[in-house]
Amino acid sequence: MPEHSQAPLIRSLSDPGLPRVSPSPGNDNSASQPLSHKHLPPDQQLLAEQKIQKFADYFNTLASQLNEEDYVSITFSQSQTTETKAQAPGQDLFLSYFIGRCNPPHEGHISAILVLLNDIREKQQRGNQAKALILLGSGPQKQRTKDNPISFDLKERFIKSKIVEEIQPDPTPLSDPTPLSNFCEIMEMNNAFGDVPRFVSEQIGLQEIDNIASVTITHFAGDKDGDSTKLAGVGKRSVTKVIELLSDDVPVNSETVPLPPTSSEGQVPMSATKVRNDAYNDDVTKDHWLDEYGDFYGGFADEMYEQIIEMKETRPSKKSKKGGKGGRKTNKKKTNKNKNRKTSRRRRTKKT
Numbered sequence: 001m002p003e004h005s006q007a008p009l010i011r012s013l014s015d016p017g018l019p020r021v022s023p024s025p026g027n028d029n030s031a032s033q034p035l036s037h038k039h040l041p042p043d044q045q046l047l048a049e050q051k052i053q054k055f056a057d058y059f060n061t062l063a064s065q066l067n068e069e070d071y072v073s074i075t076f077s078q079s080q081t082t083e084t085k086a087q088a089p090g091q092d093l094f095l096s097y098f099i100g101r102c103n104p105p106h107e108g109h110i111s112a113i114l115v116l117l118n119d120i121r122e123k124q125q126r127g128n129q130a131k132a133l134i135l136l137g138s139g140p141q142k143q144r145t146k147d148n149p150i151s152f153d154l155k156e157r158f159i160k161s162k163i164v165e166e167i168q169p170d171p172t173p174l175s176d177p178t179p180l181s182n183f184c185e186i187m188e189m190n191n192a193f194g195d196v197p198r199f200v201s202e203q204i205g206l207q208e209i210d211n212i213a214s215v216t217i218t219h220f221a222g223d224k225d226g227d228s229t230k231l232a233g234v235g236k237r238s239v240t241k242v243i244e245l246l247s248d249d250v251p252v253n254s255e256t257v258p259l260p261p262t263s264s265e266g267q268v269p270m271s272a273t274k275v276r277n278d279a280y281n282d283d284v285t286k287d288h289w290l291d292e293y294g295d296f297y298g299g300f301a302d303e304m305y306e307q308i309i310e311m312k313e314t315r316p317s318k319k320s321k322k323g324g325k326g327g328r329k330t331n332k333k334k335t336n337k338n339k340n341r342k343t344s345r346r347r348r349t350k351k352t
Helices: 041-062 106-125 150-166 194-204 232-245 272-280 287-311 332-351
Strands: 091-098 129-136 184-188 212-222 251-258
Touching: 041 150, 091 194, 091 232, 106 129, 106 150, 106 184, 106 212, 106 232, 106 251, 129 150, 129 194, 129 272, 150 194, 184 194, 184 232, 194 212, 272 287, 287 332
Parallel strands: 091 129, 091 212, 129 184, 212 251
Antiparallel strands: none
16 A cells, blocks of 8 residues: 555445435335435444444455555445355366286386376376376285286386386486375275275365366276276266265266377387296296396396296186186086987987
8 A cells, every 4th residue: 555645445334425325216215225224223223333334444454454456446335235255266176097907017008107197297287186096906816926927016116117217307406306196196906996986086085175176087098908998987986986075066077098009119019918928938038038128127127027937837817717718608507408308309209
């Protein structure tokens, strides 16, 4: 506020300089009076005048503490009695997820995760709330098996190293890289249809519910095995969870971003099955395996190889059975019934 004197922004209603409102037929008595509280009994008039004066004094004191550019001149009329409340605009919430066995992690997995995290980072830089879940699968009951040889601990450490290498800025004496936990959570999968909705629910619980303008749930799917189709129900369950937690007025969207297989320098896309089988192959020595995959796994190459070899003599988690996947299962009870029917038909034919 400038140093020169300025008239109060609000004057007492008893000020003779205030305009008078002329009565008009059909108007409410209180609104048609020069002072809207004059129709009250004398004791209530005094109380109303005191309250009005108290508010005027408070407002003028507050206004005198502001600079001219800090306030906007507001005009009040006797007919305006609605109180307005300033509300901050709501924020859009983006929750994304990637699901992969990663046994072991390969170029396609890392590429998908980097696309996911770069998307999260861009949304955060635009001022939105955004976070990702990286869900890593394991063998049955989280046990290591021949086709699930890599421990969750090793997968997590390797993936974090790749993320830091590709996304995080180099640490300097003055500033450390942004914590990875700001972008994502890496978890061992129990059941994707429960894990992802639980993650979504937890993230919503961390927000101010009334400040959520919309929620978008995105599955970044490595589409080599058709994950975008096979896991479509995960997104649907997550949307259902959001609807349970938020108002019906909050828009909820679910989408899938299918990511094609990725390879470096135009080579055949890396396959976790081939990486494992090359280690299990008696004709492939450790040195040959390291020559093939050492550059990608870097300082983790020896540990990856050893964990795969440890499971070489164990059984795969999916046992091959006659009539199993891709074949017809034989039902002994039905077969016996069919035999009995054929026998009874033959007997009838002989009698005839």
